[in-house]
Amino acid sequence: MMRTNNIGILAIQETHLTQELVDTLHETFQKSLVIKWSSDPNNTNSKGVAIILNKGLTRWNETEEIELVKGRAMMMTIKWHQEKKLHVLCVYAPNDPNENGDFWKKIDQELREKNLPSPDVMLGDFNMVEDSIDRLKTRNDPVYCTEALRELKRTHHLADGWRRTNGGDKGYTFYQKATKAHSRIDRIYVAENRLASTYEWEIEEAPIQTDHKVVKMTICDPDTPYIGPGRWTLPLPLLKEKELVKKLYEIGMEAQGEMERVKMNRTDERNPQTVLRNFKTSVQECVKGYNKQKMKKINGAIEKLKKDLEDTINDETQDEDRRKEAAAETD
Incomplete structure (x- = not known):
């Protein structure tokens, strides 16, 4: 997941890790990953x-980690x-x-007593929501x-x-x-002065079997x-398309x-270099045109399904059971 999606930093919770397991993971993925836990x-x-x-994407050997609450909160400072x-x-x-x-x-x-800086990013499983809009069935969490x-x-x-990015839209992670x-108990908070430097906020399916979705953003x-x-x-993958291969041939x-032909009559405007160009x-034009037409049909069908589900989830006039069914179809 980290390699295919170009993820530099991945935070996970409820890990149940032991030193023996971490050592095994480090040995298996020694060239690509390092785990702080x-x-x-x-x-x-x-x-x-x-x-x-x-x-491949971080200065992984230049970090500092401090436990704020054992097994519950860890602060990392990375160059x-x-x-x-x-x-x-x-x-x-x-x-x-x-x-x-x-x-x-x-x-x-802990942040105050240990004289630690405020986090630029706070993320994880919050096991609560701030507003009722982030629950279906809607309800407020305890004030405390x-x-x-x-x-x-x-x-x-x-x-x-x-x-902030999605306004009043509804999206669920659990x-x-x-x-x-x-x-939407899984969230990412960002320092106000860095918020303008974030983009691509997404909630998407996890690559493993889990009842949580992945929250992503780029900073x-x-x-x-x-x-x-x-x-x-x-x-x-387009090289498997016979129609396209025929056109390229x-x-x-x-x-x-x-x-x-240019061997017999070479000019500045007509020569092997211009032929290759x-x-x-x-x-390039052939492949782009073919791919555009092919993906247009696929993406059109996908987007229509997504839009129908989102409209149902956000339509408060709909029966709540139907909204639940629609939200379940996105899991």
């Missing part, structure tokens, strides 16, 4: 948080661009509302835990990036099969220079014939 030594069969770093640092707080909040509220107060206390989290946010100037309830250094998309390449045969241009 925290568990409750008195109960390794519950709780647990971890931050996994992609060695970013030049001498800049990124402070990432991974959390896994308790289910019990009173313990949940105490948890946010404990984090604020919601106010404790809001106070932590106010103190450290954190914002819910997905909600599905409880027993009650068929949906909620960049506003001082980083723009880098273009790079050189165009032919999508390899015809373009190639035409170019080959033209190459033979025109051949590559023709191939």
Whole structure:
């Protein structure tokens, strides 16, 4: 998942990790990943948080980690661009509302007492929502835990990036099969002064069997220079399309014939170099046109299904059971 989706930092919760298991994972993925983790030594069969770093995309060997709450909260400071640092707080909040509220107060206390910087990113499983819009069936969570989290946010100037980006839309990250309830308990908060440098906020399916979805976003250094998309390449799966291959063959045969003809009458405008250039241009235009038509049909069907589901989820005039069924179809 991290390699195919270009994920640099992945935070996971309820990990149940042990040193033996982490050593095995490091040995298996020694070239690509490094795992920083925290568990409750008195109960390794519950709780647990971890931050996994992609060695190809991060300065993974220049990090500092501090446990704020064993198995529940871990702060990582990682070198970013030049001498800049990124402070990432991974959390896994308790289910019990009173313990949940105490948890946010404990984090604020630990940050103050240990003289730690405010997190640039706070992410994980919050086991509560701030507003009823993030639950289906809609309901408010206990005031004690919601106010404790809001106070932590106010103190450290954190914002819910997905909600800021999507306004009043509904999106859910957790599905409880027993009650068929949906909620957005998995969230990413970003420092207000970095929010403008985030984009591609998404909720998507996890690549493994789980009742949680993945929340993703991209954060960049506003001082980083723009880098273009790079050189165009032919999508390899298209080489299995017989109709397209036939067209490319015809373009190639035409170019080959033209190459033979310019040998007898070479000019500045008509020579092997211009033939090759025109051949590559023709191939690119042919592939792009074919792919556009093919993907237009597929994406059109997918987008229509997504739109129908989103409309149903957000239509409060619909029967709540129908909205639940629609939300379940996105899981």
